[in-house]
Structures are given as structure tokens and as C-alpha cells.
Amino acid sequence: MPDTPFAPVILGNETGSFPHSVLAERHPAIIQQVRDAFPYGPGQRRELDELLASCTEGTIEPLPADAPDRDLWQGWGLPAYTGRSWYDVPWLWSESWFYRRLLDAVGYVGPGAWQGIDPFRPFKRAELDAPETDAELAALDDLAGLPEEERARALLHGSLWGNRADLGFRLSAESAEKRDPAPALVADDGDALFALLPRTGAGTLVLVADNAGRELVPDLLLIAHLLDQGRAARAVLHVKPHPYYVSDATTADVVDALRRLRAAPGAAAGYARVLWAALADGRLTVRAHPFSCAPLPYADMPDDLRAEFAAATLTLFKGDLNYRRLVGDRLWPPTTPFTAVTGYAPGPVAALRTLKSDVVTGLSPATAAALVAAEEQRWRTSGTHALIQVSTSSSSSDLESQ
Numbered sequence: 001m002p003d004t005p006f007a008p009v010i011l012g013n014e015t016g017s018f019p020h021s022v023l024a025e026r027h028p029a030i031i032q033q034v035r036d037a038f039p040y041g042p043g044q045r046r047e048l049d050e051l052l053a054s055c056t057e058g059t060i061e062p063l064p065a066d067a068p069d070r071d072l073w074q075g076w077g078l079p080a081y082t083g084r085s086w087y088d089v090p091w092l093w094s095e096s097w098f099y100r101r102l103l104d105a106v107g108y109v110g111p112g113a114w115q116g117i118d119p120f121r122p123f124k125r126a127e128l129d130a131p132e133t134d135a136e137l138a139a140l141d142d143l144a145g146l147p148e149e150e151r152a153r154a155l156l157h158g159s160l161w162g163n164r165a166d167l168g169f170r171l172s173a174e175s176a177e178k179r180d181p182a183p184a185l186v187a188d189d190g191d192a193l194f195a196l197l198p199r200t201g202a203g204t205l206v207l208v209a210d211n212a213g214r215e216l217v218p219d220l221l222l223i224a225h226l227l228d229q230g231r232a233a234r235a236v237l238h239v240k241p242h243p244y245y246v247s248d249a250t251t252a253d254v255v256d257a258l259r260r261l262r263a264a265p266g267a268a269a270g271y272a273r274v275l276w277a278a279l280a281d282g283r284l285t286v287r288a289h290p291f292s293c294a295p296l297p298y299a300d301m302p303d304d305l306r307a308e309f310a311a312a313t314l315t316l317f318k319g320d321l322n323y324r325r326l327v328g329d330r331l332w333p334p335t336t337p338f339t340a341v342t343g344y345a346p347g348p349v350a351a352l353r354t355l356k357s358d359v360v361t362g363l364s365p366a367t368a369a370a371l372v373a374a375e376e377q378r379w380r381t382s383g384t385h386a387l388i389q390v391s392t393s394s395s396s397s398d399l400e401s402q
């Protein structure tokens with residue numbers, strides 16, 4: 001994507017900004033949470049202290065020569081950023097680097113006895129085991145008698161609002177729109193999304209997952225429905241190859257979520273059976289591509305991933321972080337067309353996301369104005385607004401006309 005002067009890349013160096021607060025406050029808090037959750041030894045605690053000093057006051061350091069992913073990070077910009085403050089490089093890059101360094105500190109990268117022990121697992125498990133999850137799964141029973149279109153839309157909204165860890169299974173956002181001066185759903189291309197997935201579907205849905213637990217469960221339910229109803233012949237679920245951004249889903253989290261679904265009473269277990277069978281016969285596959293944890297926008301994706309997305313009927317990106325990577329982590333004017341910023345994509349793409357960072361595109365002028373009038377800029381990061389956006393074509397000319 002061209003470096004557009006009207007949409008600067010977001011950095012974390014502006015005191016008082018949301019990105020600055022993530023680097024200066026959220027990351028130290030995450031280090032503390034992880035320290036408290038595990039019986040780590042002196043070496044790990046020392047490494048966590050060093051990470052705390054580095055991420056708040058230090059500079060980016062090189063990876064050890066024997067790090068298994070050193071070549072990847074060399075290609076992802078590490079040489080250019082080494083020696084610079086964490087605050088002065090792209091915020092997306094700094095955040096990803098934080099999680100990579102955290103995994104080193106706790107021994108996840110190994111070798112050693114702590115290799116592969118997910119430092120965020122206790123938090124993910126707690127969410128999956130929460131009583132709220134039972135209530136949300138029980139709500140599936142109420143969907144059983146509805147026409148297929150309504151079930152599909154309810155499950156789409158469950159997956160969307162699951163990004164806020166709130167599986168409301170909203171049948172529509174219309175009531176929310178009537179209630180609030182600023183709409184809860186700030187863009188709704190739901191019809192366009194389902195038009196790409198008709199019930200005669202012979203194609204492949206790629207779902208690029210975001211969080212585990214109460215977001216991954218409704219993502220899986222949506223996939224189960226689309227496969228079961230013939231809206232997709234195959235599905236590919238992209239998860240993270242290693243723990244990331246605290247709650248991001250890995251393959252282990254998919255297994256936990258499926259087992260949770262299978263053990264639930266009522267309709268939920270039926271969805272689990274569909275998914276289990278689809279995994280067994282290959283209609284559903286799980287992928288953990290290294291680029292899923294890259295500190296870069298999807299415009300920079302490698303050729304193999306591009307080919308995979310190109311072959312899909314639709315690639316559906318879940319969540320805020322994937323949205324930032326899909327459109328580029330820039331301060332776009334909110335009315336910048338979504339089709340323009342995703343014009344590099346090799347096939348149809350959709351985003352399902354609650355708004356949790358400053359990045360947004362594709363709003364109508366009226367919606368953008370209503371949001372600002374009601375909430376100043378708080379709507380961008382509060383997680384109380386959401387969007388469904390779809391682009392079916394490359395359209396870089398939209399961007400040039402901005």
C-alpha cells in the first residue's frame with residue numbers, strides 16, 4: 001500500500017494517547033498478571049524484570065543468534081528498529097515485539113521445562129469455564145426453531161459481539177440503533193457477506209480468528225452453521241502459532257473450546273458434532289501460519305498466504321488487531337472507503353470487529369458525525385461499537401480520489 005501522507009502510521013510516543021497508554025501501562029500490568037499467575041523461578045522473574053525495564057524505558061534489542069524465529073524477525077523489521085525506543089517505532093510493531101519478548105522471558109520459546117507453557121492459559125481457561133459461557137451456550141437452544149437466515153444472522157452477530165467477549169446472539173442491531181444517538185453497529189455489510197455465502201456454496205471460507213474463549217466459541221458456532229447449511233463446502237480456521245496479545249487463540253485453545261462445546265447440554269453439543277466431523281474428514285482445517293503473529297499489516301503478507309486467501313470465497317478477519325492489520329495501522333479519516341484500504345487483498349474480505357483502537361475506515365459521514373457528537377473520540381476505543389465490512393474487489397482508485 002502506498003505511504004499516504006494523510007494517514008500516518010500510528011506510533012506510541014504521544015503521551016495521553018491510547019497507544020501510549022498500552023505501552024506505558026497495559027504492558028507492565030500484563031507482566032505483573034503473568035508473574036502472579038505462575039510459580040516462575042528466579043531466572044524467569046529476573047527476565048520479566050528486565051523486560052519491564054526494557055519496554056518502559058529501554059530500547060529494542062536484537063534476538064539471540066539461536067532464536068528459532070530470528071530469520072522471521074530479521075525480515076519483519078528488527079534490524080531497522082534495533083536500538084530505538086519502543087515508543088518511536090510503529091505501535092503495531094512494538095506491541096508484537098512485547099509479546100515475543102514475554103514468551104522468551106517465561107521460557108516458552110525454550111529449550112527447557114517451560115517450553116510451550118502458555119503464560120496466558122489461566123486467563124483463557126477462566127473465561128471458557130465462566131458461568132456466563134453456560135448461559136450464552138444455552139441461548140443457542142432458542143435459535144433452533146428460527147428460519148435459517150435468522151439463525152445465520154444471529155450467529156454472525158454472536159461472533160461479532162464475541163469480540164467484546166459478549167456473545168449476545170443479537171438477532172439484529174436495529175434495536176440498539178434506535179436506543180442510542182450513535183449507532184452500536186457503525187457499518188453493516190451483513191447482507192453483502194451472506195450474498196458471498198449462498199446455501200448452494202461450494203467454496204471455502206477462511207476465518208482469521210482473534211481471541212480464544214468467549215470469542216472463539218461463537219466463531220466456531222458460525223463455522224459449524226455455514227458448513228452444516230451448505231453456505232461453505234470447506235472452512236479454514238487461522239489461529240496464532242504461539243500465545244499473543246494475551247487472549248489470542250492458538251490450536252490448543254481451539255481444542256479447549258471444542259471440548260467445552262461438546263460437553264455442553266442442548267443444541268451446543270450438536271454444533272460440536274458438526275465441527276468434530278468436519279475436522280475429521282478435512283472439511284474444516286486449522287492453520288497456524290507464522291505471519292499470523294507478524295508485526296506487520298496484511299498488505300505485506302507472504303506469497304503462500306496470499307495464494308490461500310486468493311483461493312477462498314471469503315476471508316473473514318475477526319477482531320480489532322486483525323482489523324488494524326487488514327486496513328493498515330494508520331489514522332485514516334473515518335470515511336476512507338474500506339474497499340480502498342483493502343484493495344491489495346487477493347480476494348473478497350470481510351471484517352467483524354468491535355472498535356478498540358483508533359483505526360477505523362468505511363464510515364458514512366453521517367455516522368462519523370453522530371459518533372463524534374455523542375462521544376467525542378471515545379467511540380473509537382470503548383469496545384461498545386462494532387462493524388461488519390465487506391470488500392469484494394480491488395479498488396485502489398478509491399484511495400487515490402480521497
Ligand SMILES: O=P(O)(O)OC[C@H]1O[C@](O)(CO)[C@@H](O)[C@@H]1O
Nearest residue numbers: 022210211319320321322356357
Ligand atoms: O482482541 P482484539 O479485538 O484484537 O483487540 C486487541 C486490542 O487490544 C489492544 O492490544 C490494546 O487495547 C489493541 O491494541 C488491540 O487492537
